[in-house]
Amino acid sequence: MANPSILILPGDGIGPEVMAEVKKIISWYGDKRELAFDVSEDLVGGAAYDVHGVPLADETMAKAQEVDAVLLGAVGGPKYDVLDFSVKPERGLLRLRKEMDLFANLRPAQCFDALADFSSLKKDVVAGLDIMIVRELTSGVYFGTPRGIFEENGERYGVNTQRYTESEIERVARSAFELAKRRGNKVCSMEKANVMESGILWREVVQRVHDEEYPEVELSHMYADNGAMQLVRWPKQFDVIVTDNLFGDILSDCAAMLTGSLGMLPSASLGAPMENGRPKAMYEPVHGSAPDIAGQGKANPIACILSFAMALRYSFDQGDEATRLEQAIEKVLADGVRTADLMGPEGGTPVSTAEMGDKIIAAL
């Protein structure tokens, strides 16, 4: 049988640096665990724009459709801020999400014991935190039409359209319930059904999927504004949160920041199963391209490595290896090994991006 295939898209800023450590780990799995991958690499974001004049070339898109998993670093940077909306680095990312139909974006917000002090929240509020946000990723206001800037009565107006079909809501709801069954068995769905009809439909469909297919999972509904409050007040009340594309964007970032260590957070974007049974999938760290520290060996590669751990779990059916990789990272952190962003008042052993990668491999 052919090796599973991975397309690596390092992207911009610190993307290539953190991805270099993932590549080391992938090689390690081939050498030491007989878990070999066919790895190819290509451009996305500003890096693709520089070469192709678009943030994702058609050939890259075609490759992404064929591999078992895409690993993406980060896109964007000040150099590209002046570009037209249609060719901004983000469009490359959004094209991948949309054309691969990656409808379920899994964003764990986990607080690592060794790093609980980094949070701006009190330690008892975040220590041991482990929630999973499932964000719908291919619809809603990100992709709805009509959209654009138009003119009427002598002035311009901007329009975007929030649009969700029943089947779009159903499938992401199922993803959330499936995940909950393997976790705390609890789903909280968030929308603004008190002011938006799309939220009314969202709530109704999530409830129906629950009643018909997952009656054993505990389901609650919350308005998204209250959701933001509750995340700040007492995040441990949540297990799995399911919400739409735009609310998910904001609430998952809010949840990410609760943990205090953005450099630690991975994500998985999953679509429908392919012929080989694996879901279409893209994995990426939650942090951005951090142009201010790019190229200096300062970036923390852990979020990107944890994204690869999610790939092991969700694409390659290697849940045990994923857990082992996560434990290796916890061990390295417990040993006090720290990239610059993790260096707190209590000190630790300062390491570069590459040294962090090496330490994690050593701990494996």
Add this chain to the structure above:
Amino acid sequence: MANPSILILPGDGIGPEVMAEVKKIISWYGDKRELAFDVSEDLVGGAAYDVHGVPLADETMAKAQEVDAVLLGAVGGPKYDVLDFSVKPERGLLRLRKEMDLFANLRPAQCFDALADFSSLKKDVVAGLDIMIVRELTSGVYFGTPRGIFEENGERYGVNTQRYTESEIERVARSAFELAKRRGNKVCSMEKANVMESGILWREVVQRVHDEEYPEVELSHMYADNGAMQLVRWPKQFDVIVTDNLFGDILSDCAAMLTGSLGMLPSASLGAPMENGRPKAMYEPVHGSAPDIAGQGKANPIACILSFAMALRYSFDQGDEATRLEQAIEKVLADGVRTADLMGPEGGTPVSTAEMGDKIIAAL
């Protein structure tokens, strides 16, 4: 000259209880400060539905248009959850906002020294926090059309429309810049210009209003997801935040919860100046109707009283009286007087809703 007029809409749940304390304070101003108001009272929300079958009667709407300021308690409760979208308690509130054209919603997020321990955030992150969120309140996805639940290809879909005109953005931007001039002179505007054209127009218009009319105010732009993160990470970086209706709903609730004491936060919703020079205005506490504790004398009336202080400042040109009222509240808190929601591990003097009102009057 006639006394300034106030329409009181206590609404549902704890609304009537907290408003009773505001009424005492209004009477006190008439008796002791020769600052008399013409006060009338009417129904909104579920209370209006029970009597009129709608959450805001036309006559009430007409009265609200004529007075100098509306004071609103809270709307909603489980009893009304089953009602059709069109007559839910919230629709009464939204109708007032829209028909009075209250485009600028001012939501201060302030942390009271005596209560800094209540926050889920570390004390140094929130102590002394004082930010003002200016939320656009009459447009965006709350009111845009088309909206509704429709059917196509054998399934339903939900639609809402985000729509902003240049002039809608201009006027709320001006409100934010004007406020900033009297505060820290700094405005941060939040949108998702990286994914929404309405956000591109928002950013451009805010920048233009700045450059042409308020070049002396410091202006920055931030994506709303990053805004949520930064609010959690280090909220003191902000002075005034200006954002649209939906982002403002979520971000202002997130900011409110940072302070840890929701029962303390007021809001003002302001429109264009009326003939007498006063802006159309409605004032309301940020907390909801809290049906679980309604009618038990447990509610904290401070948010509602602080909303009246905002009325003194923004509608009645009584900034000094507003400050005095705010100081009276701080004094009462510093003395350890506590409604149930403010009772922490360090103890204090437990008081009922009415006793809190009396203590504040005594401190005035």
